[in-house]
Amino acid sequence: DIGDIIRGKDLYRRDKGKREKLEEKLKQYFKNIYDKLGDEAKERYNDNDENYYQLREYWWALNRQDVWKAMTCSNELKDNRYFRQTCGSGKNTFRTPSHCRCDGANVNIVPTYIDYVPQYLR
Numbered sequence: 001d002i003g004d005i006i007r008g009k010d011l012y013r014r015d016k017g018k019r020e021k022l023e024e025k026l027k028q029y030f031k032n033i034y035d036k037l038g039d040e041a042k043e044r045y046n047d048n049d050e051n052y053y054q055l056r057e058y059w060w061a062l063n064r065q066d067v068w069k070a071m072t073c074s075n076e077l078k079d080n081r082y083f084r085q086t087c088g089s090g091k092n093t094f095r096t097p098s099h100c101r102c103d104g105a106n107v108n109i110v111p112t113y114i115d116y117v118p119q120y121l122r
Helices: 002-007 016-035 039-044 053-073
Strands: none
Touching: 002 016, 002 053, 016 053
16 A cells, blocks of 8 residues: 555565665655754654654655545546546446546545554455
8 A cells, every 4th residue: 555655564575676676765755855854843753764754654644635636636547447437326327527536525535544554454
């Protein structure tokens, strides 16, 4: 899951080389964010091992809705079959307006309510 990857808690164990490369990139990105913080924030998010786990947790909590919107509404992913291309059910089924999402009150709810359930329990 993306949240687990960003927060450094992914259990993906198949390709160690890819996992390590991704983790190094994430460390670089969060180091750049950390370096731009003020002194008080740097003190709060200071990790001795430079993994920036606290900063990553905070960043994910603030940005997960934007990440989800980018994933569900980007042109690059418009033909991805992970996302539903129809709205409604039964006789009220219709295609989504563009590839983005259905109309309605609950369409912007990010399905990350299980972010903090350990991966092996999902």
